[in-house]
Amino acid sequence: MEPLKVEKFATAHRGNGLRAVVPLRPGELLFRSDPLAYTVCKGSRGVVCDRCLLGKEKLMRCSQCRVAKYCSAKCQKKAWPDHKRECKCLKSCKPRYPPDSVRLLGRVVFKLMEEIPSESEKLYTFYDLESNINKLTEDKKEGLRQLAMTFQHFMREEIQDASQLPPSFDIFEAFAKVLCSGLIKLQNNSCSLSSFPLVYFEQTTCSHRCCEWKGSSAVCQKVSPSEMA
Ligand SMILES: [Zn+2]
Ligand SMILES: [Zn+2]
16 A cells, blocks of 8 residues: 555644645645545435435435435445444434434444444544543533433444443543534535544645545645645
């Protein structure tokens, strides 16, 4: 595999960042990654494909949960490894549907439980994310507690106790992380949530379009001098 052209670094007050470790040409691709997990937001559910996020008039419905929808049999097949476990949870909570952040965190948990770390964890893992718990107001904390309870209820088909969660995983803290830094709308159709780790790209005060979303992937590129003007 090609060595990475960027490395991570931490700052005292501005969180984490990425910096180049080799000389770069303008337009050069530095890093590309799929998010650790993403999900279609409520407003776009049934309008865009759960896998590729593209809109289509007629979408195929998952015959099990009847919630997830896909543009093609190909997308449905590709989505199955990530959908398999949440499918049971979605089916069991019908006719209700969980808040977007709950469905998203469910997908994060299933991903973290996989034996092979995903490609997106090469630079940052979920455990590197800031939660900023000590900066939260009591109201916000109460909101997170409610979400944590909803999460446990939503996941009960697949996860009944803490031993079935990733090691040292705290649901309350995980929600703080998702809400603090892991939750962003994908640019292409503003309908999906993404956790990770490329939120760092989005969060930098970068106005040079060096980091952007393409489909469901984040792409980081060196900009040309003219774009910097
Ligand atoms: Zn699709
Ligand atoms: Zn399903």
